Amino acid sequence: MKIGLVLNPLAGIGGPAGLKGSDGVSQWALKRGSLSQVGLRVKICLKEFLPLPKNVSLFTFPGEMGANVCRDLDLPCTIVGSINTSTTAVDTKRAIRTFAELGVDLILFAGGDGTARDLCDTVCLEQIVLGIPCGVKMHSGVFAINPRAAGRLVRELVLGKLFSVMDAEVRDIDEMELRLGRINAKYYGRLCVPAELEYLQTTKSGGREVEEIVLQEIAAEVIDNMSLDTTYIIGAGTTTAVLMDKLGIENTLLGIDVIRDKRLVAGDVTENDLYKIVSNHLDVKIVITVIGGQGHLFGRGNQQFSPRVIRSIGINNIIVIATKTKLKKLNGRPIFVDTGDLDLDIELCELKRIITGYEESTLLRVSN
Numbered sequence: 001m002k003i004g005l006v007l008n009p010l011a012g013i014g015g016p017a018g019l020k021g022s023d024g025v026s027q028w029a030l031k032r033g034s035l036s037q038v039g040l041r042v043k044i045c046l047k048e049f050l051p052l053p054k055n056v057s058l059f060t061f062p063g064e065m066g067a068n069v070c071r072d073l074d075l076p077c078t079i080v081g082s083i084n085t086s087t088t089a090v091d092t093k094r095a096i097r098t099f100a101e102l103g104v105d106l107i108l109f110a111g112g113d114g115t116a117r118d119l120c121d122t123v124c125l126e127q128i129v130l131g132i133p134c135g136v137k138m139h140s141g142v143f144a145i146n147p148r149a150a151g152r153l154v155r156e157l158v159l160g161k162l163f164s165v166m167d168a169e170v171r172d173i174d175e176m177e178l179r180l181g182r183i184n185a186k187y188y189g190r191l192c193v194p195a196e197l198e199y200l201q202t203t204k205s206g207g208r209e210v211e212e213i214v215l216q217e218i219a220a221e222v223i224d225n226m227s228l229d230t231t232y233i234i235g236a237g238t239t240t241a242v243l244m245d246k247l248g249i250e251n252t253l254l255g256i257d258v259i260r261d262k263r264l265v266a267g268d269v270t271e272n273d274l275y276k277i278v279s280n281h282l283d284v285k286i287v288i289t290v291i292g293g294q295g296h297l298f299g300r301g302n303q304q305f306s307p308r309v310i311r312s313i314g315i316n317n318i319i320v321i322a323t324k325t326k327l328k329k330l331n332g333r334p335i336f337v338d339t340g341d342l343d344l345d346i347e348l349c350e351l352k353r354i355i356t357g358y359e360e361s362t363l364l365r366v367s368n
Contacts, residue, residue, distance in 0.1 A: 001056045001106075001158060001351070001365075004099030005077070007038050008092055008111035008118075009064040011134040038134045041147045042069050042110045045132045048151025049158055052076065056158050059102055061095045089118050096122040105351045106130060106194075108154060113172040116140045120170045120189035126316075126353065128165060128192050128363070130154065141168035142191045153194055160334070162327065163363040165353060166195040194363070214323045217358040219243040222287060222321060223262075231260045231281045233274065233313075235288035235302055239321055243287065256304045271304045278312040285317045286310075290354075295330045297366065298348070299338030307341035315347055320354045324362060327354065334367035342368070 046069065052058060058077040060066030065087060070077040081098050083091045092111075096119055099107050106128050109115055112135015119129055119142075131143035132150045144150035157163055167190045219242050226232065234240050234257045244251035244259075251257050255268035258277055266273060278284050291300055297320065298305050310318075320335075337348045345368035356362045 002102060002104040003056065003058050003154070003158075004095070004102065004104040004107045005042075005058060005060040005066045005070070006092060006095040006099070006107065006109050007042055007065050007069070008109070008115045008134070009038050009087055011038050011111040011115055038110050039064070039069050039072075041134050042132055043073060044147040045108075045110075045151040045154070046070075046073055046075060048148055049155035050075065053158055059099060059104060061091070061098075065091065065095060089114070092118045093122045100124075100127060103350075106154070106157065108132065108150070110134045113140050113170070116142050116170045116191065117172055117188050119191055123191070125167065125190060125192055128194060128351070130193055139171040140188075142170060142193050157194060157363075160332075160365055162332070163351075164195045164356075165192055165361055165363050167191070167359075168193045211323060211325060214325075214357055215239060215242040216246065217360075218321050218323070218355055219246040221355050221358045221360075222319065223247065226262065227283070228261050230283045230285055231258060231265065231277065233258050233269075233277075233284065233286045233305075235286065235305070237289045237291075239289035239323070239326075240287060243321070254301070256302065269304060271306045271309065274304050274309045275306070275312065278309055284313045285319055286313055287319045287321065290320065290322045290326060290330075290335055292326050292329065294336070295333055296336045296338065299336075299340065305339070307339050307344045310339065310344060310348075318352075320352055322354050322356060324356045327356070327362060327364060330364075334365040337366055337368055 050073065058075065059080055060070055060077050061081050062079055062083050065083055067077065067079045081095060092115060096107060100123060107119065108130050109119060110132040114135065116131060123129065129142060130150055130153060132147050133143040144153055170188045170191055172186065172188050222243055223246060234244060234251065236254050236256060241251050241253055244257065247262055249259060249264050252268040257267045258265040258269055266277065286305065288297060290297055294300060335352060337345050339345055349366050349368055351363050352366050353361050354364055
């Protein structure tokens, strides 16, 4: 697992100075004698998940953007990038882009709403982030309730526990307006954050999911996000069968079908058929489920998804669907891949977002 840590060292510095925030007034706040509390708050967070497990790599930026607090805690880390003498949003965005290029599973950032906006401007919605609250106002929903809570949330994640994720709003107040006594809060965007939620939620019956309803919700979530110019390869199984049924398309229960514009293109295809199809279409996605009990994603009953097919489609174009009841029956085990190509299996090993309901998903680690 890879974690990217970035600090906005000037976050919250305007609060003690009575400046209603820090955006654009950090030097003024420093002249008033304000001291940054970001490093102290980040240390509180980091101590909650020390020592780092051997399978966790921490990346951070130099100096006050992360390396200093890691050094103070004797926390092993890889320092990447460079910063200006006086850090700005440009440095934050550079760090975030660097983390994205490194393929980190989680960006842990310390700051306020302004920092959250920097992330919103820079990362894709699939990138999981978590905010350590260090700002003045913080109206966004991407922050933990306090630094200790952020650390405990990360600890759960690095220990490999099943995690839900959700899209949370980024909101910001115009601080110049606020200083003039006018509150002008507005929606800025959304970020993907871990969610500390009950394992079974929203759709319950006697404490358990109503399987049929949940399957319909999963199908609705996939269909609502389908693009007419995208080719979808639908994997085998009863979970994906509900999706095909909702589309009104006859499916191959134990085979693989191809659809486009919500119509059947090819049914019960072979590996060779698939490779020809993906070679002739630019935008292709796989919709697949986990084998119940076993937990296999590839390599069991769906060998049509060969290494060359998966590589042609791209590992970021794999949509996984499953009910949380099915995932719970894995008893904490990860999802497995066995494509026959060790290098590809290693590439597939990541925290995978699994659609578990309508506008609801869960994170589970893929292993080989």
